[in-house]
Amino acid sequence: MEERPAGGADPAERLIARLYRSALAVPPEAYRAWALTELGKLIPHDGALWGSGTVSRWKFHTRTVVGLPEAFPAQLEATRHINPLLPRLIANLDNPLDMESVLSDEAFHASEIYKQVFEPHGIQRILSTAHMERRSGLYSLLTLYRRDPHQHFTDDEKRLQARLTFHLFNAGSHAYFLHLMRRVERPAQAAAAVVDGHGLFHEAQPRFLDLLEEHYAGRAPTQGLPFTLPAPGQPQVIGALCVRSEPLADLFVVHLWPAGPLDRLTAREREIVHAVAQGLSFKQAARKIGVAPSTVANHLYRVYRKLGVYSRTELAALVYPEG
Numbered sequence: 001m002e003e004r005p006a007g008g009a010d011p012a013e014r015l016i017a018r019l020y021r022s023a024l025a026v027p028p029e030a031y032r033a034w035a036l037t038e039l040g041k042l043i044p045h046d047g048a049l050w051g052s053g054t055v056s057r058w059k060f061h062t063r064t065v066v067g068l069p070e071a072f073p074a075q076l077e078a079t080r081h082i083n084p085l086l087p088r089l090i091a092n093l094d095n096p097l098d099m100e101s102v103l104s105d106e107a108f109h110a111s112e113i114y115k116q117v118f119e120p121h122g123i124q125r126i127l128s129t130a131h132m133e134r135r136s137g138l139y140s141l142l143t144l145y146r147r148d149p150h151q152h153f154t155d156d157e158k159r160l161q162a163r164l165t166f167h168l169f170n171a172g173s174h175a176y177f178l179h180l181m182r183r184v185e186r187p188a189q190a191a192a193a194v195v196d197g198h199g200l201f202h203e204a205q206p207r208f209l210d211l212l213e214e215h216y217a218g219r220a221p222t223q224g225l226p227f228t229l230p231a232p233g234q235p236q237v238i239g240a241l242c243v244r245s246e247p248l249a250d251l252f253v254v255h256l257w258p259a260g261p262l263d264r265l266t267a268r269e270r271e272i273v274h275a276v277a278q279g280l281s282f283k284q285a286a287r288k289i290g291v292a293p294s295t296v297a298n299h300l301y302r303v304y305r306k307l308g309v310y311s312r313t314e315l316a317a318l319v320y321p322e323g
Contacts (some may be wrong), residue, residue: 011042012160016167023175031175032064035168040066042164045144047123049073050168052140054200054223055132061202068121068145075117082113089130089141096161098153098310099126101323105149115155124149127158129165135209136193136201137223140169177201180253187235187244190255194248199225202251211256215240225254234267261307269306272299276312 009017015038026034036048047067051060058080063073079087086104101109108114118126132139142165144153177192191207200223216226227243229252230236235244242259245252262270275285276296282306286293309315 001004012163015039015042015164016171019167019171020174023171025180028173028176028179032062032172033066035172036064036066039144039164039168043127043144043153043160044146044151046125046147047072047121047142047145049076049141049145050172052138052169054202055139061205072117072121079113079117082111083129084113085113085126089128090132091130093130094162094166096127096158096165097152098128098130098158100152118145121145122147125151125153127153127161129161131165131169133204135213136204138201139202142168165169173203173205177205179247187242187255187257190257193225193254193256194251195225195229195254196251197229199227199229208254208256211241211258229254236265237264265303265306269299269303272296273303273315273319276300277316 018038019035022034023031032050036050039045045067047065049063049068049072051063051073053060053062059077060073065072076083078115082322085097085099088097088102101182103111108241109119118124123145125148126143128141128143130139130141132195142161144161146153180194181192191211193204193208194202196202212226227238230238230245232247233253235242237243237259240259242257242263244255246255247253262273265273271289272285275288276282280288282293282296282300286296289296303315304310307315307318309318
């Protein structure tokens with residue numbers, strides 16, 4: 001049995017706990033750099049890259065570099081067609097690979113990728129792990145770099161990176177959505193994803209993908225929404241799901257939840273339903289909403305028919321099922 005150091009959990013377990021526990025304490029824009037710095041305490045490195053994107057483009061949507069220039073990820077992307085490590089990573093997802101397993105030092109130093117990308121930054125040793133979420137088409141890449149050619153990545157360090165990268169990727173996504181959901185109003189029980197204007201995923205909660213698979217069985221394409229991205233604003237019922245999008249800089253947050261009876265009402269109908277369900281009279285509801293009492297009555301009549309209810313009591317039970 002492996003002996004644990006004094007004080008309980010081993011360093012890797014303590015790091016895993018910190019990754020999740022610090023999700024709200026560390027600002028979202030700084031979380032990945034912080035996590036890479038923490039990782040460096042267990043696997044020393046001189047530079048690191050953590051990028052994520054979609055498989056269809058093999059281009060990073062988000063990128064974090066530590067100990068290297070901000071332009072480094074773009075240089076790496078521009079030379080991916082001559083990077084011998086990349087196809088090996090794709091064929092061995094979630095398994096750390098170093099450049100030494102692909103090229104001898106002599107071949108590496110003679111390669112174009114070394115001359116164009118790594119030599120200018122003094123990089124001699126490279127250890128990478130790639131992960132792909134097959135349901136969403138999202139991939140993540142974590143690479144550690146060393147400048148000292150004598151500091152080879154050991155087998156123990158490779159095993160440690162294999163153990164930790166899952167938690168780094170998972171905790172990073174968890175932290176992102178925790179902060180995002182604090183800023184964006186969302187319906188109860190809704191799952192969320194972040195997409196671009198074409199509906200391609202940039203981030204996606206597992207529950208969001210579960211809902212798509214459940215309601216678009218055999219028809220849900222990977223890498224993006226299986227329906228047209230709705231305009232931001234009011235919820236829209238699409239099949240058995242209710243969808244609402246909100247702008248997020250040049251992206252969109254999409255909320256998804258199983259459509260209930262109230263979701264199929266118009267915005268004005270929902271407004272009247274909530275006012276009446278609170279116990280307001282037609283006149284009081286009309287005054288609150290800014291319409292005539294007859295408008296409230298007409299809308300409420302249509303709502304009763306749509307929802308199959310016959311009294312305010314039944315209506316209130318739909319609006320406040322736990323009341």
